[in-house]
Amino acid sequence: MKIEVQNLTKKYRNKVVLSDINLKFENKVYGLMGPNGSGKTTLIRILLDLVNPTNGTIIYKKNEDKLINLKNISIGYLPQSFDAFEDNSVEEQLEYFSILKKINKVDRDVEINKVLELTNLTKERKKRCSELSGGMKRRLGIAQSFLGKPDIVILDEPTVGLDPYERIRFKELMKKIEIICPIILSTHIIEDISNLCSDVIVLRDGRVLYEGTTLEFINPTNIFVYNVDSDKLQFVKEEIIKIRIDNGYKIISNSRLNYSFLQESTVTVDDAYLFISKYKRIDSMQ
Ligand code: ADP
Numbered sequence: 001m002k003i004e005v006q007n008l009t010k011k012y013r014n015k016v017v018l019s020d021i022n023l024k025f026e027n028k029v030y031g032l033m034g035p036n037g038s039g040k041t042t043l044i045r046i047l048l049d050l051v052n053p054t055n056g057t058i059i060y061k062k063n064e065d066k067l068i069n070l071k072n073i074s075i076g077y078l079p080q081s082f083d084a085f086e087d088n089s090v091e092e093q094l095e096y097f098s099i100l101k102k103i104n105k106v107d108r109d110v111e112i113n114k115v116l117e118l119t120n121l122t123k124e125r126k127k128r129c130s131e132l133s134g135g136m137k138r139r140l141g142i143a144q145s146f147l148g149k150p151d152i153v154i155l156d157e158p159t160v161g162l163d164p165y166e167r168i169r170f171k172e173l174m175k176k177i178e179i180i181c182p183i184i185l186s187t188h189i190i191e192d193i194s195n196l197c198s199d200v201i202v203l204r205d206g207r208v209l210y211e212g213t214t215l216e217f218i219n220p221t222n223i224f225v226y227n228v229d230s231d232k233l234q235f236v237k238e239e240i241i242k243i244r245i246d247n248g249y250k251i252i253s254n255s256r257l258n259y260s261f262l263q264e265s266t267v268t269v270d271d272a273y274l275f276i277s278k279y280k281r282i283d284s285m286q
Contacts, residue, residue: 001027001061001180001181001182002025002026002061003025003047003061003152004024004025004059005022005023005056006056006058007021007022007055007057008020008053008056009053009056010039010042010054010206016206018043018046018206019205019207020055020056020207021056021207021208022208023201023208026182027179027182028182028183028198029174029179029185029196029199030182030197030198030200030201031192031193031196031197031201031214032044032185032186032187032203033186033187033188033200033201033202033203033277034202034204034209039206042206044184046058048077048154049070058070060073060151074101074148074149074151075153076145076147076148076150076152076153077145078144078153078154078155078158079141083137084129084137085129086128086130087128088128088129090116090121090125090126090127090132091112091125093140094112094140094143094144094147095108095112097147098111098147103148107148111147111148112147115144115146116143118176118177119143119173120169120173121136133166134162135162135163135169138170139169139170139173142173150181151181152181152182152183153183153184154184155183155184160188171195171196185197191269193217198214199212199214200212200213200217209276209277210276217276218269220267222255223271223275224256225251225271226257226259226261227245227248227250227251227262227264228248228251228259229247232248232259233248236251236259238255239254240253240257241275252274252275254275
């Protein structure tokens with residue numbers, strides 16, 4: 001499955017929320033990042049066909065160049081506020097979703113068993129949804145999003161509110177998933193990106209600030225991090241990001257600085273994200 005987002009613009013009244021966005025999705029796991037208000041939810045809502053774009057198109061191609069209509073696309077979606085009917089058992093709830101997804105009756109059991117297995121909920125299949133822990137409920141949400149061989153899966157902040165144990169389970173679960181369609185994972189958590197996503201998209205102010213592999217994102221070759229004493233900071237003329245630390249500043253720059261500052265040997269994902277989301281000039285990305 002290939003999805004091409006072409007020249008996508010969304011305005012609400014006069015406010016531009018997405019500005020001429022171009023993106024390509026293939027069968028990979030994409031991390032969608034960006035500060036609040038950067039347009040992530042709007043992009044997801046357009047991909048889900050819940051909102052019409054003001055301009056631009058989204059093209060879906062199944063086999064190489066064969067275009068398909070959005071109406072024939074099966075979308076798996078885990079919303080931020082996923083909930084289940086309290087009185088339903090886990091399997092009844094999945095049966096219900098299978099009907100909504102128009103999965104043939106003969107295929108339903110196989111499909112349900114498959115996603116129960118995938119999300120480690122097989123033993124819980126008879127449990128009432130009201131008895132599920134937060135983490136189990138989230139797994140049920142993931143199970144329903146993968147029901148019926150979706151053409152694209154969108155998971156909106158899937159790890160928010162999970163305890164560390166459930167977070168690890170989620171990571172393990174994602175590793176088991178066979179990536180046979182584009183999976184878009186919207187998240188604020190940088191660790192999710194480095195653990196789960198092969199590619200990263202960063203939005204800011206409705207524009208694409210970064211689009212590329214996670215490897216490049218977390219190992220940027222053009223970012224330098226130094227520790228600097230407070231009184232030396234005034235000498236720095238370059239454009240930098242500074243973060244107050246115990247006995248001075250940590251500074252991030254996109255050029256090697258010729259001062260006698262202590263350079264950190266590794267650049268963390270947080271450093272890279274901070275730098276990209278604050279200082280990458282949008283016009284240089286076009
Ligand atoms: P994110 O998910 O990255 O936080 P959103 O897509 O929710 O960003 O929002 C982007 C911008 O669009 C925000 O400034 C938000 O206020 C605005 N916005 C979103 N939905 C609407 C709407 N229905 N009407 C008007 N403005 C909206």
